[in-house]
Amino acid sequence: xxxxxxxxxxxxxxxxxxxxxxxxxxxxxxxxxxxxxxxxxxxxxxxxxxxxxxxxxxxxxxxxxxxxxxxxxxxxxxxxxxxxxxxxxxxxxxxxxxxxxxxxxxxxxxxxxxxxxxxxxxxxxxxxxxxxxxxxxxxxxxxxxxxxxxxxxxxxxxxxxxxxxxxxxxxxxxxxxxxxxxxxxxxxxxxxxxxxxxxxxxxxxxxxxxxxxxxxxxxxxxxxxxxxxxxxxxxxxxxxxxxxxxxxxxxxxxxxxxxxxxxxxxxxxxxxxxxxxxxxxxxxxxxxxxxxxxxxxxxxxxxxxxxxxxxxxxxxxxxxxxxxxxxxxxxxxxxxxxxxxxxxxxxxxxxxxxxxxxxxxxxxxxxxxxxxxxxxxxxxxxxxxxxxxxxxxxxxxxxxxxxxxxxxxxxxxxxxxxxxxxxxxxxxxxxxxxxxxxxxxxxxxxxxxxxxxxxxxxxxxxxxxxxxxxxxxx
Numbered sequence: 108x109x110x111x112x113x114x115x116x117x118x119x120x121x122x123x124x125x126x127x128x129x130x131x132x133x134x135x136x137x138x139x140x141x142x143x144x145x146x147x148x149x150x151x152x153x154x155x156x157x158x159x160x161x162x163x164x165x166x167x168x169x170x171x172x173x174x175x176x177x178x179x180x181x182x183x184x185x186x187x188x189x190x191x192x193x194x195x196x197x198x199x200x201x202x203x204x205x206x207x208x209x210x211x212x213x214x215x216x217x218x219x220x221x222x223x224x225x226x227x228x229x230x231x232x233x234x235x236x237x238x239x240x241x242x243x244x245x246x247x248x249x250x251x252x253x254x255x256x257x258x259x260x261x262x263x264x265x266x267x268x269x270x271x272x273x274x275x276x277x278x279x280x281x282x283x284x285x286x287x288x289x290x291x292x293x294x295x296x297x298x299x300x301x302x303x304x305x306x307x308x309x310x311x312x313x314x315x316x317x318x319x320x321x322x323x324x325x326x327x328x329x330x331x332x333x334x335x336x337x338x339x340x341x342x343x344x345x346x347x348x349x350x351x352x353x354x355x356x357x358x359x360x361x362x363x364x365x366x367x368x369x370x371x372x373x374x375x376x377x378x379x380x381x382x383x384x385x386x387x388x389x390x391x392x393x394x395x396x397x398x399x400x401x402x403x404x405x406x407x408x409x410x411x412x413x414x415x416x417x418x419x420x421x422x423x424x425x426x427x428x429x430x431x432x433x434x435x436x437x438x439x440x441x442x443x444x445x446x447x448x449x450x451x452x453x454x455x456x457x458x459x460x461x462x463x464x465x466x467x468x469x470x471x472x473x474x475x476x477x478x479x480x481x482x483x484x485x486x487x488x489x490x491x492x493x494x495x496x497x498x499x500x501x502x503x504x505x506x507x508x509x510x511x512x513x514x515x516x517x518x519x520x521x522x523x524x525x526x527x528x529x530x531x532x533x534x535x536x537x538x539x540x541x542x543x544x545x546x547x548x549x550x551x552x553x554x555x556x557x558x559x560x561x562x563x564x565x566x567x568x569x570x571x572x573x574x575x576x577x578x579x580x581x
Contacts, residue, residue: 143220143533149176152219152243154210154234155226156183156192159248162520163223164192168199169522174529180219182207185350209354210234214241221271221532224248227372228379230357232257232549239270244532246525248275250388250552251545253380255574258549265542273528274540276392276548280527281517282509283469287453287460288397290473290504297457297478299398299435304390306465309446311415312423313373313381345369367418374419380556381421382441383408389466390439390451391429391551392544397453401547403437404430405578406554407564414444427555439555460504464514471512474501 143149151167153160160181167178177200183189189206196204207213214222214237221244224234232252238245245265251274252258265272278284291299347364355369359377362368372378373385395401410425423443430436449465457478463470476486476499486495495501503512510517517523524540531538554565554574566575 147175147533149174149529149532150179150218150220151176152180152182152207152213152216152222153178153192153196154182154213154222154224154238155230156181156185156188157225159225160188160192160223161195163225163246163525164195164199165520166522166525167223169520170526170529171200173522173526174533176529177202178204180205180207180213180216182210182213184208184354185345187344187349208351210237211241214238214243220244221246221528227355228253228384229359229372229377232261233357235272236261236264239264239268239272242268242270244271244528246273246275246528247545249392249545250384250549251542252549253384253553253556255550255553255572258546258553259572262542262546269535271528271531271535271538272542272545273524273531273538274392274542274545274548275524276389276540276544277517277519277521277524278389278393278467279396279540279544280524281467281469281521282506283471283504283512283516284393284396286504286506287462287471288399290460291397291453291455292399295458296453296455296460296473299433299453299455301435301454302394302397302437302452303440303454304393304438304451305440306386306390306449307440307442307446308465309414309444311417312443313371314415314417314419315371374421376420376556376560379421380552380559381419382410382423382425383427383552383555383559386441386466387425387427387439387555388548388552391437392540392548393451394429394431394437395544395547398431398433398435400431400433401543402432402550402569403554403567404432405564405566406430406551406558408555408559410559414442422559425555425559427558429551429555464516467516467519468514469510469512469516470514471504472501473504474499476501 153163164178167176170176178196179202181189181192181196181204183192193204193206213219222238223246224231224238225248226234228250231247231250235245235247252261345366352364368375368378373381406427406429408425408427410422412419412422413424415423426438426440428436428438451462453460454477458473458475459477460471460473462468474495476495477484505512528538550567554567557574558565563576566577566579568575568579
């Protein structure tokens with residue numbers, strides 16, 4: 108019997124025993140977590156204790172100023188990661204969290220109400236399925252999934268449960284993004300014909316340690332230096348005997364232990380699609396939010412490694428074109444070799460909404476520019492700064508009570524999105540970024556990645572929920 112088979116048997120036996128214990132206590136195995144009241148303290152576990160988990164604990168700490176919530180458990184197969192996260196939790200909540208190596212051990216605890224997942228991209232959907240089947244509410248980072256079958260299974264598990272599941276697509280609850288959705292819904296800029304996003308950086312994104320071909324990547328003194336030092340420190344301390352490499356692979360084909368794959372999984376196509384999974388998941392989710400769409404008609408993608416030939420597999424430059432049932436084109440583009448003026452632009456027949464900045468930027472301007480009154484785009488600009496004529500009625504979008512808009516937008520650790528989930532846990536209502544939203548962005552990024560690697564234009568079959576290489580007959 109192989110170690111992998113034996114591990115699977117041992118794991119099933121453990122889960123079965125945990126389920127028997129739950130049933131013996133008179134609780135349903137799928138929903139044994141206690142029912143929360145408005146004043147009950149919500150007890151959370153952190154599943155995956157990497158850098159994003161640090162943000163999760165920070166967000167929960169900020170949320171605890173408004174709601175009764177605390178992190179009481181941490182789980183990671185790497186000893187160092189869970190110890191570091193436990194130390195952060197102790198400092199943040201003045202308690203010693205329980206530490207677990209394996210997820211099923213933590214999920215068997217009846218005193219944990221919800222679990223926040225911050226693991227590798229390829230692990231999200233499978234672990235979300237485990238969490239909800241264990242009767243826990245779940246906050247799962249994006250992408251929801253990067254394998255279609257796993258997206259379907261996780262969505263089915265969530266819908267078969269009574270659990271409250273929030274996607275980590277935090278822009279869905281942010282005031283300026285919602286204000287733009289309302290402008291689009293109002294018809295102010297007319298029928299949408301094109302949405303464009305270009306989000307760029309000039310850095311070796313996700314490659315933060317010396318690579319295996321003898322080159323040392325750029326380590327400039329920039330705003331990411333602290334993160335890069337953190338990654339280098341972890342790489343120097345990562346030893347195979349301190350983790351469980353086979354468990355980390357979570358069903359992926361076996362390969363020898365590789366610390367680069369373990370820590371920089373976003374660069375390797377078996378574990379992540381990189382830009383598509385990490386950034387286009389946010390971009391497409393915003394398109395769905397703004398337009399009330401939920402799936403594409405077709406996707407085609409192209410790109411390559413043009414700036415950072417450092418051994419990575421996933422591209423550092425991509426462009427994708429997506430069509431939607433309502434009849435508009437969405438184009439997404441990212442390069443890691445030039446950071447000039449990231450933007451988003453929503454073009455309608457009667458006007459335009461422009462966003463200045465990259466992912467999550469809150470500086471939006473709405474105007475009549477580009478509408479029917481300008482058939483040939485004849486506005487003449489001859490100096491900087493570019494200021495449109497008064498007839499364009501350009502206005503900055505402001506939201507009463509929200510922070511002033513800017514081209515950076517809220518920090519990734521903005522607690523508002525987590526508070527939305529925690530409040531939903533109390534009311535047992537759907538949060539603002541639910542599993543259907545996660546499934547929708549997963550379709551787009553999965554199709555984009557498959558198109559990139561296959562060189563084919565791909566089509567979505569909404570009836571059978573399958574990806575095809577030919578148009579769907581209506």
